Amino acid sequence: MTDQPLLSVRDLAVEFGHGAGVSRPVDGVGFEVGEREIVGIVGESGCGKSLTLLALLGLLPSGGRVVDGSITFAGRDLRGADPSVLRSLRGRQVALIPSDAGAALNPVARVGKQLRLSLRTHRPELNSQQRRGRALDALRRARLPRPEQALAAYPHELSGGMQQRSAIALGLQNEPMLLLADEPTTALDVSIQAEILRLLVQLRDELGTAIVFVTHDISTVREICDRVVVMYAGQVVEQGGVDEVLTAPRHPYTAALLGSIPPLGGVPPEQLETVPGMPPDPAAWPQGCRFHARCRRFAELGEPEQCTTAWPGSAEGRALHVACHFPSEADRVGAGR
Numbered sequence: 416m417t418d419q420p421l422l423s424v425r426d427l428a429v430e431f432g433h434g435a436g437v438s439r440p441v442d443g444v445g446f447e448v449g450e451r452e453i454v455g456i457v458g459e460s461g462c463g464k465s466l467t468l469l470a471l472l473g474l475l476p477s478g479g480r481v482v483d484g485s486i487t488f489a490g491r492d493l494r495g496a497d498p499s500v501l502r503s504l505r506g507r508q509v510a511l512i513p514s515d516a517g518a519a520l521n522p523v524a525r526v527g528k529q530l531r532l533s534l535r536t537h538r539p540e541l542n543s544q545q546r547r548g549r550a551l552d553a554l555r556r557a558r559l560p561r562p563e564q565a566l567a568a569y570p571h572e573l574s575g576g577m578q579q580r581s582a583i584a585l586g587l588q589n590e591p592m593l594l595l596a597d598e599p600t601t602a603l604d605v606s607i608q609a610e611i612l613r614l615l616v617q618l619r620d621e622l623g624t625a626i627v628f629v630t631h632d633i634s635t636v637r638e639i640c641d642r643v644v645v646m647y648a649g650q651v652v653e654q655g656g657v658d659e660v661l662t663a664p665r666h667p668y669t670a671a672l673l674g675s676i677p678p679l680g681g682v683p684p685e686q687l688e689t690v691p692g693m694p695p696d697p698a699a700w701p702q703g704c705r706f707h708a709r710c711r712r713f714a715e716l717g718e719p720e721q722c723t724t725a726w727p728g729s730a731e732g733r734a735l736h737v738a739c740h741f742p743s744e745a746d747r748v749g750a751g752r
């Protein structure tokens with residue numbers, strides 16, 4: 416790995432709306448991704464994970480805009496980049512795999528045609544025979560069992576798992592440096608989910624592609640990621656190496672998320688605890704630590720005033736970082752809720 420991270424995001428903020436109706440669902444997010452690294456972004460629904468990914472590629476939904484921060488990819492400033500630069504980057508150096516393969520694949524075009532069209536855009540130097548060969552290679556790499564048949568198939572003729580493998584092949588055939596995967600397995604059966612996760616790790620090992628993996632399920636982070644970024648209410652509350660953060664979470668929110676998944680060995684789903692309460696609204700973020708109203712430690716400590724008045728710090732850069740006024744030194748799963 417070089418000294419410079421492949422991707423560096425600092426103080427990223429995204430807003431929607433205007434005047435009194437403004438909301439800021441991403442509010443000061445910072446993290447880095449090194450070459451060949453798999454970084455998981457985890458947090459409950461609505462905490463800003465997807466918008467963070469979309470902002471990196473200039474793909475925010477209409478009305479959304481980046482209002483603060485910097486995005487540096489392979490030494491280039493992406494925040495200030497021209498839309499044409501971002502367009503040529505997408506699919507060539509950075510690929511996005513959405514949760515629903517249907518959104519990545521065109522339903523009315525055969526898989527092979529879609530792969531070849533993308534190659535024609537990003538690799539104009541290849542002739543049609545080379546494009547076909549390369550498309551076939553991409554499907555083989557994505558471990559489609561009958562790649563020739565898949566080339567000739569329409570997406571609806573493939574199973575959900577095979578569609579997702581085709582979407583991964585489409586994303587990876589140009590050998591991008593970075594793959595952004597937004598909940599890439601949620602639409603799939605549990606056994607297929609595990610296969611797709613294994614596939615992503617294999618592809619990183621074979622091609623050296625760094626991966627940012629967005630999920631609300633912290634157990635998948637444990638399986639495939641090197642580092643984890645925990646988001647809550649538009650901010651990063653804890654980040655660091657997976658082993659460190661997931662075995663000894665320092666932020667009460669991380670501990671609560673870990674308490675809401677089955678321990679290894681499993682318990683019946685009805686006995687699982689979720690994080691009690693609801694996340695706040697991005698149009699009216701609470702003052703101080705945004706988690707305080709749901710934080711067991713805040714209650715146990717007698718509701719310290721600083722938790723309700725002061726944001727506990729920023730979580731930037733690679734170093735293990737926790738944004739809490741009262742972090743655990745060596746918390747254990749569930750102990751900090």
Ligand SMILES: Nc1ncnc2c1ncn2[C@@H]1O[C@H](COP(=O)(O)OP(=O)(O)OP(=O)(O)O)[C@@H](O)[C@H]1O
Binds near residue numbers: 431461464479697
């Ligand atoms: N198009 C939009 N206009 C206004 N606000 C939006 C828009 N899209 C998202 N938001 C707001 O941003 C918040 C974060 O959305 P985002 O999709 O990034 O969450 P997420 O963490 O990826 O959740 P999930 O796991 O459900 O996908 C949402 O809760 C919503 O309040």
